[in-house]
Amino acid sequence: MDARVAASASTEFRPVTTTFAADPRQPDPVVRLRGFTRRFGANVIIDGLDLDIAPGEFVALLGRSGSGKTTLLRTLAGLDDIGGQDVTIPGSRAVVFQDARLLPWKRIWRNVALGLGGSDIRARAEAALREVGLGHRLEAWPLTLSGGEAQRAALARALVREPQLLLLDEPFAALDALTRIKMHELVLSLWRTHRPAVLMVTHDVEEAMALADRLLVLDHGRIVAEERITAERGQRTAVARPLRARLLGHLGVDAPEGAYADLIAFPGAAR
Amino acid sequence: MSKPKRESLAHLLARTRWLSPVLLLLLWELGSRIGLIPERTLAAPSAVLGTLMSMTLSGELPSNLLISFGRATLGLAIGASAGLVLGLMAGLSRPGEAVIDPLMQIKRTIPVVALSPLFIVWFGIGETPKIALIAFATLFPIYLNLYNGIRSVDVRLVDAARSFGLTRAQLILHVILPGALPSLFVGLRYSLSLSVLLLVIAEQINASAGLGYLVNNARDFMRTDIIVLCLMVYALLGLAADYLVRLLERRALAWRPNLVEA
Numbered sequence: 001m002d003a004r005v006a007a008s009a010s011t012e013f014r015p016v017t018t019t020f021a022a023d024p025r026q027p028d029p030v031v032r033l034r035g036f037t038r039r040f041g042a043n044v045i046i047d048g049l050d051l052d053i054a055p056g057e058f059v060a061l062l063g064r065s066g067s068g069k070t071t072l073l074r075t076l077a078g079l080d081d082i083g084g085q086d087v088t089i090p091g092s093r094a095v096v097f098q099d100a101r102l103l104p105w106k107r108i109w110r111n112v113a114l115g116l117g118g119s120d121i122r123a124r125a126e127a128a129l130r131e132v133g134l135g136h137r138l139e140a141w142p143l144t145l146s147g148g149e150a151q152r153a154a155l156a157r158a159l160v161r162e163p164q165l166l167l168l169d170e171p172f173a174a175l176d177a178l179t180r181i182k183m184h185e186l187v188l189s190l191w192r193t194h195r196p197a198v199l200m201v202t203h204d205v206e207e208a209m210a211l212a213d214r215l216l217v218l219d220h221g222r223i224v225a226e227e228r229i230t231a232e233r234g235q236r237t238a239v240a241r242p243l244r245a246r247l248l249g250h251l252g253v254d255a256p257e258g259a260y261a262d263l264i265a266f267p268g269a270a271r
Numbered sequence: 272m273s274k275p276k277r278e279s280l281a282h283l284l285a286r287t288r289w290l291s292p293v294l295l296l297l298l299w300e301l302g303s304r305i306g307l308i309p310e311r312t313l314a315a316p317s318a319v320l321g322t323l324m325s326m327t328l329s330g331e332l333p334s335n336l337l338i339s340f341g342r343a344t345l346g347l348a349i350g351a352s353a354g355l356v357l358g359l360m361a362g363l364s365r366p367g368e369a370v371i372d373p374l375m376q377i378k379r380t381i382p383v384v385a386l387s388p389l390f391i392v393w394f395g396i397g398e399t400p401k402i403a404l405i406a407f408a409t410l411f412p413i414y415l416n417l418y419n420g421i422r423s424v425d426v427r428l429v430d431a432a433r434s435f436g437l438t439r440a441q442l443i444l445h446v447i448l449p450g451a452l453p454s455l456f457v458g459l460r461y462s463l464s465l466s467v468l469l470l471v472i473a474e475q476i477n478a479s480a481g482l483g484y485l486v487n488n489a490r491d492f493m494r495t496d497i498i499v500l501c502l503m504v505y506a507l508l509g510l511a512a513d514y515l516v517r518l519l520e521r522r523a524l525a526w527r528p529n530l531v532e533a
Contacts, residue, residue: 077434094435101431105449105526114445115437141526161435 030055030164030197031076032088038071038080038221045071047221055164056195060202060212064251068221069201073169076199090197093165094158098173100150102142102157109138112157128160129153131193132186148179155186159194166191168200172207184210188233205247209240217250225250314496319503322496331485336504339470339481342398343508346405346473347466351459353406354413361414362421362451363443375414383408384472391476401473408469412461420454421447453527456520463512471505 031053038046045068053059063069074080075087077095102111112125129135132152142150151171158166168187172180188211191198202208208215209229217225227247231239284290296316302308303315310318326332357375360367383404390400424447432446474483482501489497 074430078436079430079434095431097427097431099427101427103428103432103446103449105452105524106445114432115435115441143526143528157435167434 027055029053029088030090031199032086033075034086036075036082036085036087038068038075045221046075049221049223051216051223053165053197053199055197057214058191058198058200058212060200060208060215061218062203062205062208062215062247062251063201063218064203067218069218070169071221072218073167073199073201076165077167090164092161092163093167094161094163095167095169096151096154096158096171098170100142100145100147100154102145102150102153104142106142107138108134108140108142108145108153111142111153112160114157116160124160125156128156131159131190132156147175148183151175151183152186155190159190159196162194163196166196166198168198168202170201170203173202173204180207187211203251205244205251208247209236209243215247217247219250219252311493311495314494314499318496319499322494322500326497326500332500332504335481335485339474339483340508342401342473342481343405343466343470346402346469347409347462349402350406350409350466351413351462354410354458354462355417357410358414358417358421358455362418363447368418372418375411379411379415383469387472387476396477400476401470401478404473405466405469408465409462412458412465413455414458416454416458416461417451420451423454424450453524456516456524459519460513460516463516464509467505467509467512470508 029052031051033049033051036046036049036051037044049072061069061072071080073095075082076089077093078089102108103114106114109122109125109129112128113121116124118124126135126138129138132155134149134152134156137145137149137153142153145153154171171187172183175183184207198212200208200211210233213229215225215227215229216223225247227243229236229239229243299308299313300316303310303313303318308315314322323332357371361371361375362368386407387400387404390403394400394403428446428450429442432442437445471483474481475487478484478487482504486498486501489495489501
Protein backbone atom coordinates (compact mmCIF):
# COMPACT_ATOMS: atom_id res chain seq x y z
CA MET A 1 0.00 0.00 0.00
CA ASP A 2 1.12 3.50 -0.69
CA ALA A 3 0.49 4.50 2.87
CA ARG A 4 2.80 1.90 4.26
CA VAL A 5 5.62 2.71 1.87
CA ALA A 6 5.47 6.41 2.45
CA ALA A 7 5.14 6.25 6.20
CA SER A 8 7.99 3.78 6.60
CA ALA A 9 10.31 6.46 5.34
CA SER A 10 9.91 8.19 8.65
CA THR A 11 11.92 6.94 11.54
CA GLU A 12 10.67 9.05 14.37
CA PHE A 13 7.13 7.80 14.16
CA ARG A 14 5.82 4.33 14.16
CA PRO A 15 4.85 3.44 10.63
CA VAL A 16 1.19 2.63 10.71
CA THR A 17 -1.10 1.50 7.99
CA THR A 18 -4.42 3.16 7.48
CA THR A 19 -6.14 0.03 8.66
CA PHE A 20 -5.82 -1.19 12.19
CA ALA A 21 -7.26 -4.56 11.68
CA ALA A 22 -6.68 -7.27 14.23
CA ASP A 23 -6.21 -5.33 17.42
CA PRO A 24 -8.77 -6.64 19.90
CA ARG A 25 -8.45 -3.55 22.10
CA GLN A 26 -9.60 -1.31 19.32
CA PRO A 27 -13.35 -0.74 19.25
CA ASP A 28 -15.11 -1.08 15.93
CA PRO A 29 -14.23 1.84 13.68
CA VAL A 30 -17.01 4.33 12.93
CA VAL A 31 -15.72 4.72 9.39
CA ARG A 32 -14.50 1.83 7.32
CA LEU A 33 -13.63 2.01 3.64
CA ARG A 34 -12.10 -0.86 1.69
CA GLY A 35 -10.76 -0.41 -1.81
CA PHE A 36 -13.05 2.55 -2.30
CA THR A 37 -12.87 3.95 -5.80
CA ARG A 38 -14.68 6.85 -7.33
CA ARG A 39 -14.40 8.05 -10.89
CA PHE A 40 -16.06 10.64 -13.05
CA GLY A 41 -15.90 9.33 -16.58
CA ALA A 42 -12.28 8.41 -17.25
CA ASN A 43 -11.06 10.50 -14.29
CA VAL A 44 -10.23 8.44 -11.26
CA ILE A 45 -10.78 10.73 -8.26
CA ILE A 46 -10.42 8.19 -5.46
CA ASP A 47 -8.31 5.16 -6.20
CA GLY A 48 -8.69 1.99 -4.13
CA LEU A 49 -8.70 3.79 -0.80
CA ASP A 50 -8.66 2.02 2.57
CA LEU A 51 -9.59 4.06 5.61
CA ASP A 52 -10.56 3.39 9.19
CA ILE A 53 -11.48 6.01 11.75
CA ALA A 54 -11.88 4.95 15.36
CA PRO A 55 -14.58 6.40 17.65
CA GLY A 56 -13.43 9.69 19.12
CA GLU A 57 -10.38 9.92 16.90
CA PHE A 58 -9.33 13.27 15.43
CA VAL A 59 -8.02 12.78 11.91
CA ALA A 60 -6.73 15.48 9.61
CA LEU A 61 -6.81 14.94 5.87
CA LEU A 62 -4.23 16.97 3.98
CA GLY A 63 -3.93 17.26 0.25
CA ARG A 64 -3.44 19.64 -2.57
CA SER A 65 -6.34 20.99 -4.58
CA GLY A 66 -7.73 18.22 -6.76
CA SER A 67 -6.31 15.43 -4.64
CA GLY A 68 -9.78 14.02 -3.95
CA LYS A 69 -10.34 15.49 -0.48
CA THR A 70 -13.73 16.91 -1.22
CA THR A 71 -14.92 13.77 -2.98
CA LEU A 72 -13.86 11.64 -0.02
CA LEU A 73 -15.62 14.00 2.37
CA ARG A 74 -18.82 13.90 0.32
CA THR A 75 -18.74 10.13 0.45
CA LEU A 76 -18.27 10.12 4.22
CA ALA A 77 -21.08 12.66 4.54
CA GLY A 78 -23.36 10.30 2.65
CA LEU A 79 -23.95 12.89 -0.08
CA ASP A 80 -22.78 10.75 -2.98
CA ASP A 81 -24.04 7.41 -4.15
CA ILE A 82 -21.44 4.80 -3.21
CA GLY A 83 -22.63 2.29 -5.78
CA GLY A 84 -22.56 -0.81 -3.58
CA GLN A 85 -18.93 -0.47 -2.50
CA ASP A 86 -17.55 -1.57 0.86
CA VAL A 87 -18.24 1.62 2.78
CA THR A 88 -19.33 1.90 6.40
CA ILE A 89 -20.29 5.29 7.74
CA PRO A 90 -22.17 5.99 10.97
CA GLY A 91 -25.82 6.90 10.93
CA SER A 92 -25.30 10.11 12.86
CA ARG A 93 -22.87 12.43 11.16
CA ALA A 94 -22.64 16.14 10.57
CA VAL A 95 -20.65 18.42 8.33
CA VAL A 96 -19.24 21.88 8.83
CA PHE A 97 -18.41 23.41 5.47
CA GLN A 98 -15.93 26.14 4.64
CA ASP A 99 -18.79 28.48 3.87
CA ALA A 100 -21.10 28.08 6.83
CA ARG A 101 -24.08 27.26 4.58
CA LEU A 102 -26.68 28.53 6.98
CA LEU A 103 -30.12 28.91 5.43
CA PRO A 104 -30.45 32.70 5.15
CA TRP A 105 -34.24 32.58 5.59
CA LYS A 106 -34.14 30.89 8.97
CA ARG A 107 -33.13 32.55 12.21
CA ILE A 108 -29.97 31.18 13.79
CA TRP A 109 -31.63 28.89 16.28
CA ARG A 110 -33.89 27.47 13.57
CA ASN A 111 -30.83 26.78 11.45
CA VAL A 112 -29.33 24.86 14.33
CA ALA A 113 -32.59 23.01 14.89
CA LEU A 114 -32.92 22.14 11.18
CA GLY A 115 -34.25 18.61 10.77
CA LEU A 116 -34.25 17.83 14.48
CA GLY A 117 -37.17 15.88 15.85
CA GLY A 118 -38.77 16.03 19.26
CA SER A 119 -40.47 18.59 21.43
CA ASP A 120 -37.51 20.39 23.00
CA ILE A 121 -35.68 21.36 19.83
CA ARG A 122 -35.62 25.04 20.77
CA ALA A 123 -33.96 24.22 24.10
CA ARG A 124 -31.44 21.93 22.43
CA ALA A 125 -30.59 24.52 19.79
CA GLU A 126 -30.22 27.18 22.48
CA ALA A 127 -27.89 25.02 24.52
CA ALA A 128 -25.73 24.26 21.49
CA LEU A 129 -25.53 27.93 20.55
CA ARG A 130 -24.61 28.90 24.08
CA GLU A 131 -21.85 26.29 24.00
CA VAL A 132 -20.26 27.98 20.97
CA GLY A 133 -20.71 31.42 22.52
CA LEU A 134 -23.68 32.54 20.43
CA GLY A 135 -26.32 32.50 23.14
CA HIS A 136 -27.02 36.16 22.43
CA ARG A 137 -27.63 35.68 18.69
CA LEU A 138 -30.46 33.12 18.78
CA GLU A 139 -32.92 35.26 16.85
CA ALA A 140 -30.44 36.84 14.43
CA TRP A 141 -30.66 36.39 10.68
CA PRO A 142 -27.65 34.49 9.28
CA LEU A 143 -26.72 37.24 6.81
CA THR A 144 -26.11 39.60 9.74
CA LEU A 145 -23.44 37.34 11.28
CA SER A 146 -19.69 37.79 10.87
CA GLY A 147 -17.71 34.98 9.26
CA GLY A 148 -16.54 33.67 12.63
CA GLU A 149 -20.03 33.80 14.11
CA ALA A 150 -21.46 31.97 11.11
CA GLN A 151 -18.90 29.20 11.55
CA ARG A 152 -19.74 28.97 15.24
CA ALA A 153 -23.38 28.60 14.33
CA ALA A 154 -22.45 25.91 11.80
CA LEU A 155 -20.51 24.10 14.54
CA ALA A 156 -23.50 24.32 16.85
CA ARG A 157 -25.74 22.96 14.10
CA ALA A 158 -23.39 20.01 13.68
CA LEU A 159 -22.91 19.27 17.37
CA VAL A 160 -26.56 19.54 18.39
CA ARG A 161 -27.00 16.23 16.55
CA GLU A 162 -24.42 14.55 18.83
CA PRO A 163 -22.79 13.00 15.75
CA GLN A 164 -20.56 9.94 15.88
CA LEU A 165 -18.68 11.42 12.96
CA LEU A 166 -18.00 15.14 12.56
CA LEU A 167 -16.72 16.17 9.16
CA LEU A 168 -14.94 19.51 8.89
CA ASP A 169 -14.39 20.71 5.32
CA GLU A 170 -11.71 23.41 5.62
CA PRO A 171 -13.96 25.14 8.13
CA PHE A 172 -11.45 27.80 9.11
CA ALA A 173 -9.93 28.59 5.72
CA ALA A 174 -12.04 31.69 5.12
CA LEU A 175 -11.48 33.19 8.58
CA ASP A 176 -8.89 35.75 9.57
CA ALA A 177 -5.89 34.49 11.53
CA LEU A 178 -7.06 35.66 14.95
CA THR A 179 -10.56 34.27 14.54
CA ARG A 180 -9.04 31.04 13.32
CA ILE A 181 -7.04 30.59 16.55
CA LYS A 182 -10.19 31.06 18.60
CA MET A 183 -12.05 28.58 16.40
CA HIS A 184 -9.25 26.01 16.83
CA GLU A 185 -9.58 26.32 20.59
CA LEU A 186 -13.34 26.03 20.35
CA VAL A 187 -13.21 22.94 18.16
CA LEU A 188 -10.78 21.22 20.48
CA SER A 189 -12.84 21.96 23.56
CA LEU A 190 -16.03 20.81 21.84
CA TRP A 191 -14.29 17.66 20.67
CA ARG A 192 -13.12 16.92 24.23
CA THR A 193 -16.64 17.39 25.55
CA HIS A 194 -18.58 15.47 22.91
CA ARG A 195 -15.92 13.06 21.64
CA PRO A 196 -17.11 12.54 18.08
CA ALA A 197 -14.73 11.03 15.59
CA VAL A 198 -13.50 13.97 13.52
CA LEU A 199 -12.25 14.07 9.99
CA MET A 200 -10.94 17.52 9.19
CA VAL A 201 -10.07 18.37 5.61
CA THR A 202 -7.46 21.10 5.44
CA HIS A 203 -4.41 22.18 3.57
CA ASP A 204 -3.00 24.01 6.50
CA VAL A 205 -0.22 21.82 7.91
CA GLU A 206 0.07 23.82 11.13
CA GLU A 207 -3.64 23.50 11.80
CA ALA A 208 -3.54 19.77 11.15
CA MET A 209 -0.59 19.25 13.51
CA ALA A 210 -2.18 21.32 16.26
CA LEU A 211 -5.56 19.59 16.25
CA ALA A 212 -5.28 16.03 15.01
CA ASP A 213 -4.08 12.71 16.42
CA ARG A 214 -3.50 11.29 12.99
CA LEU A 215 -2.66 12.98 9.73
CA LEU A 216 -3.34 11.57 6.29
CA VAL A 217 -1.97 12.96 3.06
CA LEU A 218 -4.12 12.37 0.03
CA ASP A 219 -2.67 12.62 -3.46
CA HIS A 220 -4.32 11.55 -6.70
CA GLY A 221 -6.99 9.73 -4.76
CA ARG A 222 -4.58 7.66 -2.68
CA ILE A 223 -3.35 8.02 0.86
CA VAL A 224 0.36 8.58 0.29
CA ALA A 225 1.38 9.25 3.87
CA GLU A 226 0.12 8.74 7.34
CA GLU A 227 1.52 10.21 10.53
CA ARG A 228 0.34 9.61 14.04
CA ILE A 229 1.14 12.21 16.67
CA THR A 230 1.46 10.68 20.09
CA ALA A 231 2.57 13.84 21.84
CA GLU A 232 -0.14 15.61 23.81
CA ARG A 233 -1.62 18.75 22.38
CA GLY A 234 0.34 21.64 23.87
CA GLN A 235 3.54 19.63 23.90
CA ARG A 236 4.09 19.26 20.21
CA THR A 237 6.73 21.87 19.53
CA ALA A 238 9.50 19.28 19.38
CA VAL A 239 7.77 16.95 16.94
CA ALA A 240 6.25 19.70 14.84
CA ARG A 241 9.43 20.74 13.01
CA PRO A 242 10.44 17.49 11.37
CA LEU A 243 6.83 16.52 10.91
CA ARG A 244 6.05 19.73 9.08
CA ALA A 245 8.93 19.20 6.71
CA ARG A 246 7.83 15.65 5.98
CA LEU A 247 4.21 16.62 5.44
CA LEU A 248 5.18 19.49 3.16
CA GLY A 249 7.38 17.04 1.28
CA HIS A 250 4.38 14.76 0.77
CA LEU A 251 2.40 17.75 -0.39
CA GLY A 252 5.01 18.53 -3.00
CA VAL A 253 6.94 21.27 -1.27
CA ASP A 254 10.67 20.68 -0.75
CA ALA A 255 11.06 22.66 2.40
CA PRO A 256 13.88 22.73 4.88
CA GLU A 257 12.94 22.16 8.49
CA GLY A 258 12.06 25.49 9.93
CA ALA A 259 9.42 28.03 10.62
CA TYR A 260 7.14 29.37 7.91
CA ALA A 261 9.16 32.57 7.99
CA ASP A 262 12.00 30.63 6.33
CA LEU A 263 10.02 28.18 4.25
CA ILE A 264 9.25 30.47 1.35
CA ALA A 265 12.78 31.84 1.15
CA PHE A 266 13.66 29.37 -1.63
CA PRO A 267 11.93 30.28 -4.86
CA GLY A 268 11.35 27.27 -7.00
CA ALA A 269 11.16 24.89 -4.08
CA ALA A 270 7.50 24.22 -4.80
CA ARG A 271 7.16 21.64 -7.48
CA MET B 272 -19.03 81.40 -8.39
CA SER B 273 -21.74 80.04 -10.63
CA LYS B 274 -20.99 76.38 -10.02
CA PRO B 275 -22.08 76.06 -6.38
CA LYS B 276 -25.19 78.04 -7.27
CA ARG B 277 -26.11 75.62 -10.05
CA GLU B 278 -25.52 72.68 -7.73
CA SER B 279 -27.79 74.09 -5.10
CA LEU B 280 -30.47 74.56 -7.78
CA ALA B 281 -30.10 70.91 -8.79
CA HIS B 282 -30.36 70.02 -5.13
CA LEU B 283 -33.50 72.05 -4.74
CA LEU B 284 -35.09 70.46 -7.81
CA ALA B 285 -34.21 67.01 -6.55
CA ARG B 286 -36.10 67.73 -3.35
CA THR B 287 -39.11 69.09 -5.19
CA ARG B 288 -39.90 66.28 -7.58
CA TRP B 289 -43.60 66.93 -7.05
CA LEU B 290 -43.21 70.35 -8.62
CA SER B 291 -43.35 69.49 -12.33
CA PRO B 292 -46.49 67.28 -12.13
CA VAL B 293 -48.28 69.97 -10.12
CA LEU B 294 -47.15 72.57 -12.63
CA LEU B 295 -48.49 70.46 -15.48
CA LEU B 296 -51.83 70.11 -13.68
CA LEU B 297 -52.02 73.87 -13.17
CA LEU B 298 -51.22 74.54 -16.84
CA TRP B 299 -53.81 71.98 -17.84
CA GLU B 300 -56.42 73.62 -15.61
CA LEU B 301 -55.46 77.06 -16.91
CA GLY B 302 -55.66 75.85 -20.52
CA SER B 303 -59.14 74.48 -19.90
CA ARG B 304 -60.32 77.64 -18.15
CA ILE B 305 -59.24 80.00 -20.93
CA GLY B 306 -60.68 77.65 -23.55
CA LEU B 307 -57.36 76.56 -25.05
CA ILE B 308 -58.23 72.91 -24.31
CA PRO B 309 -61.83 72.14 -25.29
CA GLU B 310 -63.73 69.90 -22.90
CA ARG B 311 -64.34 67.39 -25.72
CA THR B 312 -60.59 66.97 -26.11
CA LEU B 313 -59.69 66.79 -22.44
CA ALA B 314 -61.74 67.71 -19.37
CA ALA B 315 -60.16 70.03 -16.81
CA PRO B 316 -58.68 68.51 -13.66
CA SER B 317 -61.30 70.29 -11.59
CA ALA B 318 -64.03 68.76 -13.76
CA VAL B 319 -62.53 65.29 -13.29
CA LEU B 320 -62.50 65.85 -9.54
CA GLY B 321 -66.12 66.93 -9.63
CA THR B 322 -67.05 63.83 -11.62
CA LEU B 323 -65.17 61.71 -9.09
CA MET B 324 -67.26 63.22 -6.30
CA SER B 325 -70.60 62.86 -8.03
CA MET B 326 -69.95 59.34 -9.37
CA THR B 327 -68.74 58.21 -5.97
CA LEU B 328 -71.75 59.65 -4.20
CA SER B 329 -74.14 58.14 -6.73
CA GLY B 330 -72.46 54.77 -6.24
CA GLU B 331 -71.80 54.41 -9.97
CA LEU B 332 -68.03 54.41 -9.60
CA PRO B 333 -67.76 52.10 -6.55
CA SER B 334 -70.12 49.48 -7.96
CA ASN B 335 -68.35 49.33 -11.35
CA LEU B 336 -64.94 49.43 -9.71
CA LEU B 337 -65.96 46.48 -7.56
CA ILE B 338 -66.97 44.49 -10.64
CA SER B 339 -63.65 45.21 -12.38
CA PHE B 340 -61.72 44.46 -9.22
CA GLY B 341 -63.57 41.15 -8.92
CA ARG B 342 -62.68 40.19 -12.51
CA ALA B 343 -59.00 40.99 -12.04
CA THR B 344 -58.83 39.23 -8.69
CA LEU B 345 -60.62 36.11 -9.87
CA GLY B 346 -58.59 35.92 -13.08
CA LEU B 347 -55.35 36.46 -11.18
CA ALA B 348 -56.30 33.90 -8.54
CA ILE B 349 -56.97 31.25 -11.18
CA GLY B 350 -53.88 32.14 -13.22
CA ALA B 351 -51.58 32.35 -10.21
CA SER B 352 -52.84 29.06 -8.78
CA ALA B 353 -52.33 27.29 -12.09
CA GLY B 354 -48.87 28.86 -12.47
CA LEU B 355 -48.02 27.82 -8.94
CA VAL B 356 -49.05 24.20 -9.46
CA LEU B 357 -47.36 23.92 -12.86
CA GLY B 358 -44.21 25.68 -11.61
CA LEU B 359 -43.97 23.33 -8.64
CA MET B 360 -44.48 20.27 -10.82
CA ALA B 361 -41.92 21.33 -13.42
CA GLY B 362 -39.46 22.61 -10.81
CA LEU B 363 -39.55 19.67 -8.45
CA SER B 364 -39.67 16.72 -10.84
CA ARG B 365 -37.79 15.91 -14.03
CA PRO B 366 -40.76 14.13 -15.67
CA GLY B 367 -42.93 17.10 -14.75
CA GLU B 368 -40.42 19.41 -16.39
CA ALA B 369 -40.28 17.26 -19.53
CA VAL B 370 -44.06 17.34 -19.90
CA ILE B 371 -44.92 20.86 -18.78
CA ASP B 372 -42.08 23.11 -19.84
CA PRO B 373 -42.34 22.58 -23.63
CA LEU B 374 -46.05 23.40 -23.48
CA MET B 375 -45.38 26.53 -21.46
CA GLN B 376 -42.70 27.67 -23.89
CA ILE B 377 -45.14 27.24 -26.79
CA LYS B 378 -47.77 29.15 -24.85
CA ARG B 379 -45.29 31.95 -24.31
CA THR B 380 -44.91 32.57 -28.04
CA ILE B 381 -48.63 33.29 -28.47
CA PRO B 382 -49.60 36.88 -27.57
CA VAL B 383 -52.43 36.47 -25.09
CA VAL B 384 -54.45 39.33 -26.52
CA ALA B 385 -54.54 37.54 -29.89
CA LEU B 386 -56.47 34.76 -28.19
CA SER B 387 -59.43 36.95 -27.33
CA PRO B 388 -61.36 36.16 -30.57
CA LEU B 389 -60.99 32.46 -29.84
CA PHE B 390 -62.08 32.98 -26.24
CA ILE B 391 -65.15 34.89 -27.42
CA VAL B 392 -66.05 32.00 -29.75
CA TRP B 393 -65.61 29.55 -26.90
CA PHE B 394 -67.03 31.45 -23.96
CA GLY B 395 -69.30 34.09 -25.49
CA ILE B 396 -69.12 37.71 -24.43
CA GLY B 397 -70.01 37.37 -20.74
CA GLU B 398 -67.69 37.29 -17.76
CA THR B 399 -65.95 34.03 -18.67
CA PRO B 400 -63.73 35.20 -21.57
CA LYS B 401 -62.61 38.24 -19.57
CA ILE B 402 -61.58 36.18 -16.58
CA ALA B 403 -60.06 33.50 -18.81
CA LEU B 404 -57.95 36.10 -20.59
CA ILE B 405 -56.60 37.49 -17.31
CA ALA B 406 -55.99 34.01 -15.92
CA PHE B 407 -54.21 32.87 -19.06
CA ALA B 408 -51.93 35.90 -19.09
CA THR B 409 -51.02 35.89 -15.40
CA LEU B 410 -50.21 32.19 -15.34
CA PHE B 411 -46.92 32.45 -17.17
CA PRO B 412 -44.83 34.87 -15.06
CA ILE B 413 -45.70 32.91 -11.94
CA TYR B 414 -44.86 29.62 -13.61
CA LEU B 415 -41.59 30.75 -15.14
CA ASN B 416 -40.23 32.52 -12.08
CA LEU B 417 -41.18 29.77 -9.67
CA TYR B 418 -39.72 27.10 -11.93
CA ASN B 419 -36.50 29.06 -12.41
CA GLY B 420 -36.38 29.94 -8.72
CA ILE B 421 -36.61 26.29 -7.72
CA ARG B 422 -33.98 25.27 -10.24
CA SER B 423 -31.54 27.95 -9.17
CA VAL B 424 -31.67 27.29 -5.42
CA ASP B 425 -28.08 27.19 -4.16
CA VAL B 426 -26.99 23.58 -4.51
CA ARG B 427 -24.52 24.02 -1.63
CA LEU B 428 -27.40 24.74 0.73
CA VAL B 429 -29.23 21.68 -0.58
CA ASP B 430 -26.11 19.57 0.03
CA ALA B 431 -25.75 20.93 3.55
CA ALA B 432 -29.36 20.17 4.35
CA ARG B 433 -29.03 16.68 2.91
CA SER B 434 -25.92 16.06 4.99
CA PHE B 435 -28.08 16.57 8.07
CA GLY B 436 -30.37 13.82 6.90
CA LEU B 437 -33.36 15.90 5.86
CA THR B 438 -36.04 13.97 4.02
CA ARG B 439 -37.10 15.09 0.56
CA ALA B 440 -40.27 16.64 1.95
CA GLN B 441 -38.29 18.55 4.60
CA LEU B 442 -35.79 19.61 1.97
CA ILE B 443 -38.55 21.08 -0.21
CA LEU B 444 -40.24 22.77 2.74
CA HIS B 445 -37.18 24.23 4.48
CA VAL B 446 -34.70 24.79 1.67
CA ILE B 447 -36.09 24.72 -1.86
CA LEU B 448 -39.35 26.63 -1.48
CA PRO B 449 -37.95 29.40 0.75
CA GLY B 450 -35.03 29.68 -1.66
CA ALA B 451 -37.40 30.08 -4.61
CA LEU B 452 -39.62 32.60 -2.84
CA PRO B 453 -37.80 35.78 -3.99
CA SER B 454 -38.21 34.65 -7.61
CA LEU B 455 -41.86 33.86 -7.01
CA PHE B 456 -42.41 37.41 -5.82
CA VAL B 457 -40.85 38.75 -9.02
CA GLY B 458 -43.34 36.62 -10.94
CA LEU B 459 -46.20 37.81 -8.77
CA ARG B 460 -45.31 41.41 -9.52
CA TYR B 461 -45.35 40.80 -13.25
CA SER B 462 -48.62 38.94 -12.97
CA LEU B 463 -50.28 41.69 -10.97
CA SER B 464 -49.41 44.38 -13.50
CA LEU B 465 -50.46 42.02 -16.30
CA SER B 466 -53.81 41.47 -14.60
CA VAL B 467 -54.56 45.20 -14.68
CA LEU B 468 -53.40 45.47 -18.30
CA LEU B 469 -55.51 42.51 -19.38
CA LEU B 470 -58.45 43.86 -17.40
CA VAL B 471 -58.42 46.97 -19.58
CA ILE B 472 -58.24 44.91 -22.76
CA ALA B 473 -60.79 42.33 -21.64
CA GLU B 474 -63.31 45.00 -20.70
CA GLN B 475 -63.30 46.26 -24.27
CA ILE B 476 -65.23 43.06 -25.02
CA ASN B 477 -68.82 44.21 -24.82
CA ALA B 478 -68.85 44.81 -21.08
CA SER B 479 -72.17 45.74 -19.47
CA ALA B 480 -70.57 46.77 -16.20
CA GLY B 481 -67.15 47.62 -14.84
CA LEU B 482 -64.61 50.34 -15.47
CA GLY B 483 -64.29 49.36 -19.12
CA TYR B 484 -68.03 49.74 -19.54
CA LEU B 485 -67.82 53.23 -18.02
CA VAL B 486 -65.01 54.13 -20.42
CA ASN B 487 -66.85 52.80 -23.47
CA ASN B 488 -70.01 54.64 -22.51
CA ALA B 489 -68.06 57.83 -21.84
CA ARG B 490 -66.43 57.54 -25.25
CA ASP B 491 -69.83 57.35 -26.93
CA PHE B 492 -70.95 60.49 -25.11
CA MET B 493 -67.54 62.16 -25.40
CA ARG B 494 -67.32 62.47 -21.61
CA THR B 495 -63.56 62.96 -21.36
CA ASP B 496 -63.90 63.63 -17.63
CA ILE B 497 -65.11 60.07 -17.03
CA ILE B 498 -62.44 58.64 -19.30
CA VAL B 499 -59.69 60.49 -17.42
CA LEU B 500 -61.22 59.46 -14.12
CA CYS B 501 -61.18 55.79 -15.11
CA LEU B 502 -57.57 56.09 -16.28
CA MET B 503 -56.73 57.38 -12.80
CA VAL B 504 -58.54 54.48 -11.20
CA TYR B 505 -56.64 51.98 -13.38
CA ALA B 506 -53.38 53.64 -12.33
CA LEU B 507 -54.39 53.47 -8.69
CA LEU B 508 -55.24 49.78 -9.07
CA GLY B 509 -51.74 49.16 -10.42
CA LEU B 510 -50.17 51.14 -7.59
CA ALA B 511 -52.21 49.28 -4.99
CA ALA B 512 -51.19 45.93 -6.47
CA ASP B 513 -47.53 46.91 -6.31
CA TYR B 514 -47.92 48.11 -2.74
CA LEU B 515 -49.52 44.81 -1.78
CA VAL B 516 -46.58 42.82 -3.13
CA ARG B 517 -44.11 45.08 -1.36
CA LEU B 518 -45.99 44.52 1.87
CA LEU B 519 -45.96 40.74 1.38
CA GLU B 520 -42.27 40.80 0.48
CA ARG B 521 -41.37 42.78 3.56
CA ARG B 522 -42.98 40.13 5.71
CA ALA B 523 -41.88 37.03 3.83
CA LEU B 524 -38.36 38.10 2.90
CA ALA B 525 -37.40 39.81 6.15
CA TRP B 526 -34.14 37.88 6.14
CA ARG B 527 -32.72 39.72 3.15
CA PRO B 528 -29.90 42.07 4.13
CA ASN B 529 -31.23 45.24 2.50
CA LEU B 530 -34.46 44.82 4.43
CA VAL B 531 -32.65 43.76 7.57
CA GLU B 532 -30.72 47.02 7.62
CA ALA B 533 -33.75 49.16 6.92
